[in-house]
Amino acid sequence: MYAIMGITGQVGSATARHLLDNGQRVRAIVRDKAKAATWAARGAEIAVADWSDAHALAAAFSDVDGVFAMLPANFAPSPDFAEPRALVQTLIAALRQAQPPKVVALSSIGAQHDRDLGLITQLHLLESALDTLPLPRAHVRAAWFMENIRWDVALAQHQGRLVSHLQPLDRAIPMVSTDDIGRTIASTLVETWFGRRVIELEGPRRYSPLDMAQALAAVLEHDVETATVPREQWAARFEDEGMPADRTGPRIAMLDGFNSGWIGFENGTTEHVRGRIPLGYVVDELVSAGLDVLESAA
Numbered sequence: 001m002y003a004i005m006g007i008t009g010q011v012g013s014a015t016a017r018h019l020l021d022n023g024q025r026v027r028a029i030v031r032d033k034a035k036a037a038t039w040a041a042r043g044a045e046i047a048v049a050d051w052s053d054a055h056a057l058a059a060a061f062s063d064v065d066g067v068f069a070m071l072p073a074n075f076a077p078s079p080d081f082a083e084p085r086a087l088v089q090t091l092i093a094a095l096r097q098a099q100p101p102k103v104v105a106l107s108s109i110g111a112q113h114d115r116d117l118g119l120i121t122q123l124h125l126l127e128s129a130l131d132t133l134p135l136p137r138a139h140v141r142a143a144w145f146m147e148n149i150r151w152d153v154a155l156a157q158h159q160g161r162l163v164s165h166l167q168p169l170d171r172a173i174p175m176v177s178t179d180d181i182g183r184t185i186a187s188t189l190v191e192t193w194f195g196r197r198v199i200e201l202e203g204p205r206r207y208s209p210l211d212m213a214q215a216l217a218a219v220l221e222h223d224v225e226t227a228t229v230p231r232e233q234w235a236a237r238f239e240d241e242g243m244p245a246d247r248t249g250p251r252i253a254m255l256d257g258f259n260s261g262w263i264g265f266e267n268g269t270t271e272h273v274r275g276r277i278p279l280g281y282v283v284d285e286l287v288s289a290g291l292d293v294l295e296s297a298a
Contacts, residue, residue, distance in 0.1 A: 001025040001045065002189050003064045003100070006072070008035050010147060011106055014182020015068050015189075016044065024190065029060045051087055057094035066189045067095070069130070070106040071122055076247040084122040088129045095133055102136040104188045106181070109143050109174060109200070110263030118253030120263065131196060138188050138197040141265070142181050143174035144258070146203065146282040149212055153286055156216040156224045164209035165255050167228045172211065173258055174202035174265065177282050180275025200265045200272045207279050215283045231256075 002019055006012030007028040016026045020042055028039040029047050036046045049056035051072060061067050069091060077083050095103060111123040127139050152162050166173065184201050207215075209226055217224040229237060234255070238248045257263035265272070 003027045010178040015185045018186035054093040058097035061098035066102045104138045107139040112266040118250040143176040143202040162213040169209045172206035172208040176203045177277040
């Protein structure tokens with residue numbers, strides 16, 4: 001049996017689905033049991049544990065063959081990253097108590113660096129803390145999520161535009177689908193190894209903002225123009241979206257890192273995996289899901 005954190009999110013659900021599809025047993029860790037009905041129907045064992053409760057997490061991590069660990073998404077942490085630091089501390093305490101046979105953690109491209117990472121600092125902290133444990137552990141450093149393009153669908157659909165913080169527009173970066181991430185985590189969990197592993201993960205090819213617009217245009221069947229958001233407008237734009245003024249820095253630093261090339265894969269890492277799913281497939285799924293919602297509401 002494998003304990004899965006974040007099972008109601010994209011990566012956790014993909015991981016659990018691939019495990020179950022391959023005949024493995026899953027323990028779904030949720031904060032609200034009502035949200036686990038779908039997984040219970042698929043035969044998963046349900047464990048209720050808040051991510052800030054070390055005792056409850058330790059119980060959820062006990063008597064399993066492995067744990068998938070992750071941090072909840074936080075796009076506006078405090079400047080000192082106090083919230084993720086506290087969650088990491090709790091997670092490590094729970095793992096020390098439970099002593100599962102192995103841990104696979106969701107990390108990020110660039111997490112090998114200890115500076116200038118912005119939001120990815122949270123994953124560097126997670127990796128560093130996990131490396132203090134005397135357990136087999138694997139850090140899955142995933143590329144930019146292809147599913148991030150969901151925020152561009154509406155503008156592309158209704159105005160024929162894609163406005164990008166990634167720049168220049170023709171610079172391709174590693175991207176990967178959350179389904180490929182879940183598949184990789186699931187396959188790693190059932191393996192046996194000793195010590196520390198780093199698994200770099202990207203999709204079948206790299207994509208630029210121009211490629212993203214082309215993928216949207218192909219699915220929407222109309223032209224999609226691209227433009228960049230000037231960097232001097234980023235902070236105000238994020239504030240308009242509801243981000244506190246004193247918390248825009250980590251997001252800006254992360255984007256700077258991608259645009260400069262600082263946030264990239266680590267040279268010399270022994271494991272580098274390419275997923276199967278192209279960006280066009282993800283775009284088609286996202287657009288179709290949006291249309292299904294509109295049709296059901298009509």
